[in-house]
Amino acid sequence: MDLPGVPSSVLEALQGAARALGISRLALVGGVVRDQLLHQRYGRTWSGVPDLDWVVEGDAAALVEDLKRQVGSERITGVQEHGAFGTVAFQLDGLPLDLATARQENYPAPAQNPVVQAGTLEADLARRDFTVNAMAFDLVAGELIDLHHGLKDLESxxxxxxxxxxxxxxxxxxxxxxxxxxxxxxxxxxxxxxxxxxxxxxxxxxxxxxxxxxxxxxxxxxxxxxxxxxxxxxxxxxxxxxxxxxxxxxxxLDPQLQNDPSRTQRLHWARRLGLPLMPTLLLGAADPVAVAQRLQIPGTQLQWLQQCGELRDWLVDTPPPLKAAPSIWSTAIEQQGWPPEVVALAVTLRPQQWKPLLRWWGRWRRIQAPQTARDLIAAGWQPGPAIGAELRRQRSAAQDCSR
Missing domain, CATH: 1.10.110.30 (Hydrophobic Seed Protein)
Structure with a gap:
């Protein structure tokens, strides 16, 4: 198998080490096989070589050790062994490789993690998701293995x-x-x-x-x-x-997400506002916080969803008038203590008050008083609460001038 960007010396070294150990099956598996076939046979653009995943019927760690003895430690670098079955990540001539012992799996219950044990290459391919991802190139035998008619599905x-x-x-x-x-x-x-x-x-x-x-x-x-x-x-x-x-x-995820007419618009707004898409997607659920807890999304994003629910309730109950001055909206929002991301999340929902929320997020919150406390003291003000009140007055005036 010709792999653009993979020197033949890398494949020859792997093949030589496998044969020296009497290993009969060493196969390239995964998306790189699919993508190479799409490129070679159907003219798809080759997007480059990702990490190369290999499956061996034998001891993966022993194969890497023998490979190191054959080609020298200067060509083998960054060796890291993981997992009960000796999955090994390493670099050969600077090219990232992942080598795993062939395995088979069974599911003790639906949606649970599978129980994995050593197996054959055929069993390893059978545990994969789609026919087009269940093909392999056997480097020792020099042949494509396609037990599940993946080539036919690639063609169609x-x-x-x-x-x-x-x-x-x-x-x-x-x-x-x-x-x-x-x-x-x-x-x-x-x-x-x-x-x-x-x-x-x-x-x-x-x-x-x-x-x-x-x-x-x-x-x-x-x-x-x-x-x-x-x-x-x-x-x-x-x-x-x-x-x-x-x-x-x-x-x-949630039944309500199946019929979510504002999903695409909401996510496009999230992109514009620099928000992560996951919490924005979940806003369409019947209970976004419950779904977020089940998925175990990052704690900060979970908190945003909780606070966004509070903000939505606030918009129903006690928001300023829609055409209130920027300073009134700014004070009202900032008194709640919500971070800017929560306000931006609310904007993606396009409530009636989305425009003042967006203006606060994009402009009003960034406006500061033209003077500082030091300026006021230099002008003769005495330190104390009056300075804070004057700075708030100046900031409000500056915000209201920004309409």
């Missing part, structure tokens, strides 16, 4: 789950489907789309909406958040979220 531009229980076992695969479909321009196979709908309708997971947040299994909690973060931060998120809506998959 289809994403297809490997198993009938893929979504039940790991609902984060649904988010990955949206990520890959949006990035690659693929469509979801009909039986895979049906699997999503049927699984979510039947809800095979022990945890349900309304149950304690911390009782949610990992694939409906932290792992789901991690996939969403990748989608929102690194993928064409408008297309990906539209696909999740089309597949009726957003109830994985």
């Amino acid at each position: 531009g289809e994403l297809r789950f490997l198993h009938a229980g893929s979504v039940q076992d790991d609902p984060t695969r649904v988010i990955r489907a949206a990520r890959y479909a949006a990035r690659l321009g693929f469509h979801l196979a009909e039986e895979s789309s049906k699997q999503i709908r049927c699984t979510i309708e039947n809800w095979p997971w022990a945890w349900r909406q309304g149950d304690p947040a911390m009782a949610a299994p990992p694939a409906l909690a932290t792992r789901l958040r991690m996939e969403l973060e990748r989608l929102l931060e690194h993928e064409p998120w408008p297309q990906a979220l539209n696909l999740l809506e089309k597949w009726q998959a957003l109830p994985l």
Whole structure:
């Protein structure tokens, strides 16, 4: 397999070490195989070499040690061993590589973390998410391994789950489907789309909406958040979220998010205001704080959502008149003690009072009194509360002049 940007000397060194140890299967796996085939056979743009993931039927750590003996420690750097199965990250001639012992897995319960044990290359490929990601190039044998007809799906531009229980076992695969479909321009196979709908309708997971947040299994909690973060931060998120809506998959987060007509507008506003997209997305949920707690989003963002709820209640109950002076709006907002991000989050919801909120966030809060306390003292003012009152008066006047 020709990999643009990967010197043949790297592949030859790996191949030589595997043969010296009598290892019969050393295979390149994952998205790099998919992307290389898309580039080589279908003319897709090659975006460069990411970390190269390899699976070995044997001891990964022993292979790296033998490789170091063969080629010298100057070519092998940054060796780090992780996990019970000796996953090893290292660099060969400066190129990042990840080497893992082949493994198989089973799920003790839907959406729980899988139980993993050593296995064959075939079993390792069978635990993956889509047929197009379950291909491998065996470096020892020099052949492509395609046990699940991934090449056929690459040609037709289809994403297809490997198993009938893929979504039940790991609902984060649904988010990955949206990520890959949006990035690659693929469509979801009909039986895979049906699997999503049927699984979510039947809800095979022990945890349900309304149950304690911390009782949610990992694939409906932290792992789901991690996939969403990748989608929102690194993928064409408008297309990906539209696909999740089309597949009726957003109830994985919250049923109300499935019908959220202001979602795209809200997220575009968040981009304009420099806000993270995750809390902005969750604002469309029936109980944003409960969903945020289940996903275990960062504590600061969780606090923003809590305070945004308070701000929304305040806008209903006791806000200044819509056309009140900037100083009145500024004083009212600042007395509540909300950070600017909370006000910006409220702006994305486009309440009736969104314009004064946006003006406070963008301009009014930055306006200061033209004089300082030191200036006033130099002009003859006596230190004390009167100075603070005068500075507030000056600031209010400056804000009101900024209309």
